[in-house]
Amino acid sequence: MRADAARNLAALLRTGARLLAENPSTSLSAIAQEAGVDRTTAHRRFATREALLAAVFQAKLDAAEHVLDEARLTEAPVAVALHRYVEGIVPVSREWPVDTRRMMREDPDADIRRQELSARLDAFLRRAADEGLLRPGVPLGWTRAVFDELVDSAAHRFPELQPPQAADLVVDTFLRGVGAS
Known part of the structure; x- marks a missing residue:
């Protein structure tokens, strides 16, 4: 995995953990935005919030x-x-x-x-x-x-x-x- 892809994945996982703990209905797009990751990149990696x-x-x-x-x-x-x-x-x-x-x-x-x-x-x-x-x-x-x-x-x-x-x-x-x- 490329270094930038690994960073994006780590950012999505950590941000997702935090935001979903605070509000289980947080959208994947909101998680991506907070993580500083392009929305399409997040959706390409995780098809749904449940997959994340x-x-x-x-x-x-x-x-x-x-x-x-x-x-x-x-x-x-x-x-x-x-x-x-x-x-x-x-x-x-x-x-x-x-x-x-x-x-x-x-x-x-x-x-x-x-x-x-x-x-x-x-x-x-x-x-x-x-x-x-x-x-x-x-x-x-x-x-x-x-x-x-x-x-x-x-x-x-x-x-x-x-x-x-x-x-x-x-x-x-x-x-x-x-x-x-």
């Missing part, structure tokens, strides 16, 4: 998968992996703010992939519980919901937090709030 949204979902999933891989959830000590994950996923959440519930409704293939990535995080949280870092008897679903809310809050309600600061705060709050000690 599907590409945004895949970009978000690619970025999340990379964070999961880099965090080394199965190899690194739990607290280290937890911090790595949060530090990586906060910028992903900010860059790709599209709602995953919408992804579940509108793109079955993306939802299957999202479920697979989510299962990796669930397995990691089970590992954290098995290793005694989480309070016994707390249901995994509750633990995951609390964790997800902390990450979402750090990413979107406190945008002034840099990713390392957000990770420090989320991990400390999570482990002290749900932690074993």
Whole structure:
């Protein structure tokens, strides 16, 4: 792919993610204009707004998968992996703010992939519980919901937090709030 084509694609995806998160009915032409990309170029690349949204979902999933891989959830000590994950996923959440519930409704293939990535995080949280870092008897679903809310809050309600600061705060709050000690 030519460099200018790659730049245009990146601009359409990132702008599309932001604008569609703000207003799901934003037109492809409005996204192209905001991205600084010619409308015909945008329509040539994406026939519909839904096609762009599907590409945004895949970009978000690619970025999340990379964070999961880099965090080394199965190899690194739990607290280290937890911090790595949060530090990586906060910028992903900010860059790709599209709602995953919408992804579940509108793109079955993306939802299957999202479920697979989510299962990796669930397995990691089970590992954290098995290793005694989480309070016994707390249901995994509750633990995951609390964790997800902390990450979402750090990413979107406190945008002034840099990713390392957000990770420090989320991990400390999570482990002290749900932690074993």
